[in-house]
Amino acid sequence: MMKLEKGIPIIDQHDANGYWGGKFGGNQIAESLNYPIEELTREFEKLRNDATFIAERDYYFKNFVGAPTPFIKLENLTKHLGGAQIYCKLVSKATGGAHKAYNAVVHSLICKRLGKTYIGGDTGAGYAGKMLSMAAAKFNLKCKIFMGAKDVERQSINVFSMRSYGAEVVPVNSGSQTLVDAVSECMRWWTSENEEAHMCVGSTVGPTIFVKICAWSTAQISREMKKQVMDEFGEVPKDMKLINCVGGGSSAAGFWNEWIDYDNIELIGVEAGGPEGSSKHAAPLTNDSRIGVLHGATQYVIQDDQGEIEETESISAGLDYPGVSPLHCFLKETGRARYTSASDEEALEAFQLVSKNEGFVSPSLEPSHAFAEAIKIAPKLSKDTIIVVDSCGDSAKDSKIIAERLGYKI
């Protein structure tokens, strides 16, 4: 069985070839990407130990992204459900409405340090693209965003934002026209442009260095939350469960990062189960999908017996990805985290219940999956149990989809 090491950041627990547990991740890339990936790896290792860079990162996290985001108790929801006390890390209050700003800022800063003036990235729900275009505008970088044509359609609000920030949005018409194709196209673009341009992978997926940079960036979530937990409880609660949705897995990686060594804290990842009764779920960890190579890394991936990536279906564009971060594959195999899924319907119900009870918290469809799990388990638990849900995105971008599903006209 794979083992986690204590006292070593999870992003550094890979072997010389970039594999976590000797199996997940790696750099299965075309030779043309070997040099830029080596260059980026060298630069990142230098920067993460550079006090000036860290100070710069923290400055932008605090003043631009708005760190720390609130850590609040959901009193009404707790009362409504009975059982465990439910808290929420309101990451959706970060500028732009989701956790994607952390990775976008860090990649933009790295891009500048590399002496490059052009950055490109992929996006699914549109958050990663929106935050990257936002950061690119701030740091005077030319920006190109690859987005599946289907997502361009269903996440038009975020597309509008990206274009407002001056980014070129490229609709990707190949394959399923969703995130998986956007990432492929973005990697193809970088293969051609890597001498001039930097690539930002929007989640903890892709070749090892991109997994590391993204998780290092989103780790801000748990770093600030650790202080907030101590302020609230005076100690680390004995029985605490951290629930996060998992698509690529970037927000969960950041939400859990500081807590991995605490064995008494349960880590629960919730994948997209898709519409009830559908087999096109985007839940490779929950359903033990076959291990394969996608976007340069070995991972659990939804595929057919020919190694072709299968189409997934989820109400939530941000979770609609057939693969999953090597970090989560590793956390699953070590037994450190538990993964489950919630259906579209459960996520929608959770969205309504949370919004109705809490008002200030209105999760997007991605974290609504995490809330669905909290709603499921909270009533069975004692009041001494603390559940913290990462509300990593705001529902504004989903209003069209949600209204349609609930029969409202907007």
Add this chain to the structure above:
Amino acid sequence: MTSSSLIKSFERVKEDNRAALLTYTVGGDPDKKTSLNIFKSIAESGADIIECGLGHGANIGDGGAIQDSTYRALSGGIKTDDIFEIIEDFKKDYETDVIIMTYQNKIMAYGEEDFIKKCTSSKVSGIICVDWPWPLNLDFAKKCKENSIVFIQLLCPTTNEDRLKNILNDAHEVVYYISMLSTTGQKLKVSSDEIKKRFNLIKKISPDKKCIIGFGITADTINDFKDTDACVVGSALCKEITRSIDEELNPATNVGNMVSDLKQKLSS
């Protein structure tokens, strides 16, 4: 032995004092029967080695023309075994060597050992795997070698000299030089002279290894490479298949004509 057959092909070409012409088309595009006819036509039109794409939908190295071909093949239901069948049928009547070009997930899904076994039984001479770089590919390359299949290592303009030497040291008899940083089928953005400079460096380090040059080569530039070992034309042929289908013409005939023209330009 299949491996020595590939080497023999290169030796024959060398005796003719010219570079080998390799073609790339996606196996099964647009269907099994037509694809086999395209291979036959390519062989009859003078190609020395056929590169057969085992397409992958989530590829990270193919340009638009090859993606279109891949999409046609996959949406037509082509499976890995179909590609092997096409090659096996082709090899019944033709001596021309066939190399498979693919992505790692296709090999993983088939099973490494089974994939090699099947390559042997269908007389595949070599394998190129775009997203399985050195040194991660060494175990698989060794298994290929044990089964007389040439695993073709990839090199590119930004492979630094140390890495180049290391890769060449581990490489089998044939390597592939990606002429420029791009996906397949883009306009050649470096000069032919620059490409030949890198080619010469590779030959200086490993004079005995045959080096295939690929990416961005078309009828306009192919003659520049007549003094090298070999070059590949792919996207132009895939585009010709697309055009033939769109205009309801015979893709095998048209691709064959294009190959004859390329062969003539490479040899003149």
